[in-house]
Amino acid sequence: MNKFSGKIAAIDAYGSVAVVDVMVGSHCFTATLMGAADQLEVWRSGQAVNLLFKETEVALAKNLSGQISLRNRMPSIITSIEYGQLLTRVVMRMDGLDLSSVITTRSARSLTLAVGDQVEGLVKSNEMSLFAGDVL
Known part of the structure; x- marks a missing residue:
C-alpha cells in the first residue's frame, strides 16, 4: 500500500460526490469521494490527511506525451525492480x-x-482513499 501524508488544498462537492485536492509537498493529488452529503462534511481545507492507494492501482508510463484524463501523475525514477513469473513490483x-x-x-x-x-x-482519482490524520 502506498501512503502519502498531506493537507487538503481544495474541496469541490456536489450532493454525495466530492473531488478533493491534497498537497503532498509540491505535488497535488486528487481523490474522488462518494458518500452521503453529511459524510463528506467532515473534510476541511487545510486538514491533515493520509492519502492511500494500492500498488496494483499504479499504472506506469514511459515517455508519455500528450493529454490524459488521469490527474494523479507521479514523475519518478525507478529505484528497484522485482521480476516475478506473472507480476513485477517496481x-x-x-x-x-x-x-x-x-x-x-x-x-x-x-x-x-x-x-x-x-x-x-498514474492513478485514477477514484482509487485514492483519504483518512484523517497528522502529517508524518
Missing part, C-alpha cells in the same frame, strides 16, 4: 517520496524497464 522515488507499482511482468518487459529509468506513475 519501486520508484518522486521528490523524496517512495512509491510502488505492481504490474504484469509482460508489461514490465514490454516497457523495457530498468533501474534509473524515468517513468510516470
Whole structure:
C-alpha cells in the first residue's frame, strides 16, 4: 500500500460526490469521494490527511506525451525492480517520496524497464482513499 501524508488544498462537492485536492509537498493529488452529503462534511481545507492507494492501482508510463484524463501523475525514477513469473513490483522515488507499482511482468518487459529509468506513475482519482490524520 502506498501512503502519502498531506493537507487538503481544495474541496469541490456536489450532493454525495466530492473531488478533493491534497498537497503532498509540491505535488497535488486528487481523490474522488462518494458518500452521503453529511459524510463528506467532515473534510476541511487545510486538514491533515493520509492519502492511500494500492500498488496494483499504479499504472506506469514511459515517455508519455500528450493529454490524459488521469490527474494523479507521479514523475519518478525507478529505484528497484522485482521480476516475478506473472507480476513485477517496481519501486520508484518522486521528490523524496517512495512509491510502488505492481504490474504484469509482460508489461514490465514490454516497457523495457530498468533501474534509473524515468517513468510516470498514474492513478485514477477514484482509487485514492483519504483518512484523517497528522502529517508524518
